[in-house]
Amino acid sequence: MAPPLSSIPPCETWPALPLEEWKPTYHNLHMWTQIVGKVRLALTPKTNHWWNVPLYVTARGLTTSPIPYGKDAFEIQFDFIDHKLLIDRCDGMQKTLALEPRTVADFYKEFMSMLRGLNIDVAIFAKPVEVADPVPFADDRQFRDYDADAAYRCWRILLSCDSVFKQFRARFLGKSSPVHFFWGSFDLAATRFSGRRAPERLGADLITREAYSHEVISAGWWPGGSGMDGPAFYSYTAPEPAGLGGQHVSPESAFYYPELKEFVLMYDDVRRGQDPEQELLRFLQSTYEAGATLARWERTELEVGQTAA
Numbered sequence: 001m002a003p004p005l006s007s008i009p010p011c012e013t014w015p016a017l018p019l020e021e022w023k024p025t026y027h028n029l030h031m032w033t034q035i036v037g038k039v040r041l042a043l044t045p046k047t048n049h050w051w052n053v054p055l056y057v058t059a060r061g062l063t064t065s066p067i068p069y070g071k072d073a074f075e076i077q078f079d080f081i082d083h084k085l086l087i088d089r090c091d092g093m094q095k096t097l098a099l100e101p102r103t104v105a106d107f108y109k110e111f112m113s114m115l116r117g118l119n120i121d122v123a124i125f126a127k128p129v130e131v132a133d134p135v136p137f138a139d140d141r142q143f144r145d146y147d148a149d150a151a152y153r154c155w156r157i158l159l160s161c162d163s164v165f166k167q168f169r170a171r172f173l174g175k176s177s178p179v180h181f182f183w184g185s186f187d188l189a190a191t192r193f194s195g196r197r198a199p200e201r202l203g204a205d206l207i208t209r210e211a212y213s214h215e216v217i218s219a220g221w222w223p224g225g226s227g228m229d230g231p232a233f234y235s236y237t238a239p240e241p242a243g244l245g246g247q248h249v250s251p252e253s254a255f256y257y258p259e260l261k262e263f264v265l266m267y268d269d270v271r272r273g274q275d276p277e278q279e280l281l282r283f284l285q286s287t288y289e290a291g292a293t294l295a296r297w298e299r300t301e302l303e304v305g306q307t308a309a
Helices: 024-045 104-117 148-169 206-211 265-269 276-294
Strands: 059-062 067-069 072-079 082-090 096-097 179-183 187-197 215-222 232-238 256-257 262-266
Touching: 024 067, 024 072, 024 104, 024 148, 059 148, 082 104, 082 179, 096 104, 148 187, 148 215, 187 276, 215 276, 232 265, 232 276, 262 265, 262 276, 265 276
Parallel strands: none
Antiparallel strands: 059 072, 067 072, 072 082, 082 096, 179 187, 187 215, 215 232, 232 262, 256 262
């Protein structure tokens, strides 16, 4: 049974999540979501911009959504309320794995055994991606950690972000991604498209070429790392138009991060505000407008409530 969540009231929708306080759990949870996500990647039809690989926020955690398997289907869900991983097969068969202190290697071994127990035969690339110095899952015994309270708070933030990102997505008439959780970089993201193909990125790998084959403005949230010492929201335009970094965006605490070529708004600045949802919407809208205007997107054709002159 999961420990009581005494440090976070159920009604706190934007809880604190200091990066330094949960790094071992963050590492393990990142690797666990990669293991699960790679199963979806291996078995689902490829969709443009890799939309067949992310996970999705639910009222209890994260899910793969149904994964086709022969004539049947199964679904894998992280439950961050009861702290367990569930694999549900469409015939009613289910396997459950407790989310508790264990190494990545132990999780990988037991999870793959559960799949075999459901007669699901799948091979994945058993090494993490988008991380420095990747260690194969079967060999990762660095941490034996799972802070249930931190995992719950991370999911609760994702749930709040998911709601706001969906409001923002509804303002756009053009092609836009679902709000989805990319397990490679461990971030929740939503992306808008201009409708135009982007210049080819010379030397880019297969994943990057497909992800940025068209002009995009993408925004999201991630727990921090890579030079960012805490959770933050981001927004970037790709290809980046000249002068983007000099544009004024809202709220005042937002800034342009040259090393990442992104606008950044620290999560703690949002959560401490009087109206976090509106602060976040202002950031999403103002950074989109800055990028779309400089990149000369056909905004009158793409935005709700806009009409051609």
